Amino acid sequence: MANEFHGQVIALLPRLRVQALALTRNRAAADDLVQDAVANALAAQNSFTPGTNFAAWMHRILRNRFISTLRKQRETTDIEDVPAGAFAVSATHEDRLVLKELGNAVNRLPADQREALFMVVLQGMSYEDVAEATGCAVGTAKSRVFRARRQLQTWLAGEESAEATTEEQRTERARISGRSSERGGQRARNGSGVGEHHLLA
């Protein structure tokens, strides 16, 4: 039983790292957060009921840990990392620019939207699991992912407002959104930080 628990923790570490990065936007802070969350989980393992959703339980611990750290250092200024994938040598120069811009835009999303988006898109979690892991209703989880997608689409297409252009323009821009906008990236770089306050509310 103990062995099974530890095996589950180890198997989940890659996903926890991605969730931590979604919350912190900073590699070093993400590593610290995972370490702290694992320590908490090991200490609290007797409170886990075998047969229930381990991933959701673990994600919840990590999230709570992040929120309590955030409360302690409310005004921390962190350096927002753009993942190394943006600098991959195999990508063309244009692709690297696009990925960097995407990374910046993702970092600009409110933390709760970014977290839900990563869980669904990167980790393949169901909306039900996202809801359980983040302590919200299924409809809220769906809405967070939907709003994150549409917000990114708006930013990356260089639009101030998704409603401000014709449907044809939006379709075309979405298709080539990779190439389209220095402006969106500039705004992302100039962004005023990200809505961790959503998590503290």
Add this chain to the structure above:
Amino acid sequence: MDMDSSDSSKPAPSPKAPKRKAERAGEDAFDLWLQRGLHQLYDDVAAEPIPPELMRLIEEDRSRRGK
């Protein structure tokens, strides 16, 4: 003869339908692009080896509880 009456019973196509369709197509294309982009950005993060100190923390707890 009857054709006229059956035709007139069909609901007129909504002028908004093609617009909505185009919008959905744009969103679907973007969502696919986004998925690919996010994987390119973050898959490396997930694939990195586990830091040794974290592994040690887990293994020490495992052996302590296994006793």
